[in-house]
Amino acid sequence: MFLDLTGQTAIVTGAATGIGEAIARRLAGAGATVAIGDLNGEGAAQVARAIGGTAFPVTLDITQSGSADAAVAAVVARTGRVDILVNNAGIAGKAAPLWEQTDEDFRQIIAVNLLGVFHCSRAVIAHMRSRKYGRIVNIASIAGKEGNPNMSGYSATKAAVIGFTKSIAKEVATEGICINAVAPAVIRTRILDQLTSAQVDYMTERIPMRRTGKPEEIAAVVHFLASPDCSFVTGQCYDASGGRATY
Secondary structure (H helix, E strand, O other), X not given: OOOOOOOOEEEEEOOOOHHHHHHHHHXXXXXXXXXXXXXXXXXXXXXXXHHOOOOEEEEOOOOOXXXXXXXXXXXXXXXXXXOEEEEOOOOOOOOOOHHHOOHHHHHHHHHHHHHHHHHHHHHHHHHHHHHOOEEEEEEOOOXXXXXXXXXXXXXXXXXXXXXXXXXXXHHOOOOOEEEEEEEEOOEOOHHHHHOOHHHHHHHHHXXXXXXXXXXXXXXXXXXXXXXXXXXXXXXXXXXXXXXXXXX
């Protein structure tokens, strides 16, 4: 079967809801054992039960390096391997212009959207290097390429995720590890509850398809990037934007 993940283990962060849950379901459907990573332990457990099979929850605070290290160690102890890491967890942050953003607003979004990707990637990379195989997929955003007004923290951190992806992909390019990013446009998930209707309209109006995306549509792109079939693609940012991307 193309994009077969039988026998592989995947960690998906922020998998208790939204895009993360859709990714977890997709990877599990392709045969992977999926660790449902989330700060919401009960939510992660509910998703794991709903997926069934070998899926299991892992309580994970990506803002803390110790939590990321412990989660990866627990997954390796349980399954013996980590083949795939999907850094999906993120927040939209405060919807406001720069002059209304506080130091804490910026620190929080950097801690989740950027440091979280750093912590989890670093936690898993030594294991992947030792096995000469791995796939890391980072969920960025079209905002990281174009910038959305009143979302400077979100746009900045997602731009950083794209740059981080390209950099570390080159560091392990000869070691059987492929690292890529996906940049969705606005996707219909609960993260939109953090935004105003005007912001959602602003983003949707710029999508040539004139609609929001579905979590399952992002999961389909991630599935390829997480698979052995993704063997000559690394350091790339795949847009899933309904045509919005301009570069």
